[in-house]
Amino acid sequence: QVRLMESGGAPVKPGGSLRLSCATHGLVDNRHCMGWLRQYPGQEREAVATFDSDGRRRYSESVKGRFIASKETDGTGETPKITLYLDLNSLTPDDTAMYYCGAARARTCSATAVTYWGQGTQVTVSS
Numbered sequence: 001q002v003r004l005m006e007s008g009g010a011p012v013k014p015g016g017s018l019r020l021s022c023a024t025h026g027l028v029d030n031r032h033c034m035g036w037l038r039q040y041p042g043q044e045r046e047a048v049a050t051f052d053s054d055g056r057r058r059y060s061e062s063v064k065g066r067f068i069a070s071k072e073t074d075g076t077g078e079t080p081k082i083t084l085y086l087d088l089n090s091l092t093p094d095d096t097a098m099y100y101c102g103a104a105r106a107r108t109c110s111a112t113a114v115t116y117w118g119q120g121t122q123v124t125v126s127s
Helices: none
Strands: 005-006 016-025 033-039 046-051 057-059 065-074 081-088 097-104 121-125
Touching: 005 097, 016 033, 016 097, 016 121, 033 065, 033 081, 046 065, 046 081, 046 097, 057 065
Parallel strands: none
Antiparallel strands: 005 016, 016 081, 033 046, 033 097, 046 057, 065 081, 097 121
């Protein structure tokens, strides 16, 4: 069973930084894509920083050069523990959104491909 749990969202001032974390259970490298998506009120979720199942990282144009996605794999075997991170830098009010950890048993995690979701963590950028 796949479970995802985000943490780290908070209010932050423009220009500031934040680190989001996602503790996962049931994901396997080379089998699942995984990563970060965000949602503005009243809009569809969009992928911002994801890992393909082969490990390739993808960033949306709006966050490229500012956000850094990383992951740590702890242990081996059928279900190692994978933790995802998203470092958000040079934040602007346009980055204010609910950020979700998502995954799928697929090559690439577009917003429509993701089938496993965390509960979300709110990032608010305001002076």
